[in-house]
Amino acid sequence: MTEPIELGTFGPGFTENPHPVYARLRERGPVHRVRLPPPDEHQQVWLVVGHEEARAALADPRLAKDGSKIGITFLDEELIGKYLLAADPPQHTRLRGLIAREFTPRRVAALRPRVQEITDALLDAMLPHGSADLVESFAHPLPLIVICELLGVPEIDRTAFRRMSTEAVAPTDSQTG
Numbered sequence: 001m002t003e004p005i006e007l008g009t010f011g012p013g014f015t016e017n018p019h020p021v022y023a024r025l026r027e028r029g030p031v032h033r034v035r036l037p038p039p040d041e042h043q044q045v046w047l048v049v050g051h052e053e054a055r056a057a058l059a060d061p062r063l064a065k066d067g068s069k070i071g072i073t074f075l076d077e078e079l080i081g082k083y084l085l086a087a088d089p090p091q092h093t094r095l096r097g098l099i100a101r102e103f104t105p106r107r108v109a110a111l112r113p114r115v116q117e118i119t120d121a122l123l124d125a126m127l128p129h130g131s132a133d134l135v136e137s138f139a140h141p142l143p144l145i146v147i148c149e150l151l152g153v154p155e156i157d158r159t160a161f162r163r164m165s166t167e168a169v170a171p172t173d174s175q176t177g
Contacts, residue, residue: 004044008037025049036072043072064088102150111146118145 007014010021014037025032030050036043048054057063066088067074077086084095101107122142126132144165148158 002033004033004035005047006035006041007047008035008041010037022049040072043070045070045072061089066091111150114149115142115146118142 005025007021010018014021025047026049030048030053032047032049034045034047035041036045048057058065064070065086066082067077067086069088074086077083082091082095084092084099087095119142122138126137132138141162144162145158147153148155148161153161
């Protein structure tokens with residue numbers, strides 16, 4: 001078996017934008033054994049960068065999304081607790097049940113006009129500037145605004161909600177080495 005790829009060797013740029021590294025890894029194959037960057041550099045995991053392989057892995061009950069099963073606890077989980085995307089059954093099933101009624105086809109269809117309004121407003125806000133950072137000005141705020149509306153977060157509290165959300169998933173200095 002080959003030695004794991006050391007993700008820490010890619011430096012803080014990997015944490016800030018891992019996509020170029022993922023693209024290079026996809027050229028080499030869909031699945032790689034990797035060693036996490038500091039402070040978790042002693043942890044080895046499998047990194048799946050191929051689409052079909054990722055779909056198969058997510059559906060395979062022999063594999064886990066819950067890092068605690070192998071001794072890893074991520075910062076976002078420490079701050080907000082276990083969440084749907086990092087949970088395995090039966091916890092995943094319980095969490096999914098809590099939100100399922102908000103994501104029925106009828107509920108999603110009912111949201112479509114409001115999501116279009118939000119989309120149009122974000123795009124209109126970019127036009128006077130002539131250019132914009134698409135992630136910062138559109139891709140990041142759109143789901144946060146929709147989630148805030150689903151959760152009933154008042155508009156006055158949305159800046160704080162966004163800041164807390166970003167802090168929950170952003171790496172800390174100790175994680176970037």
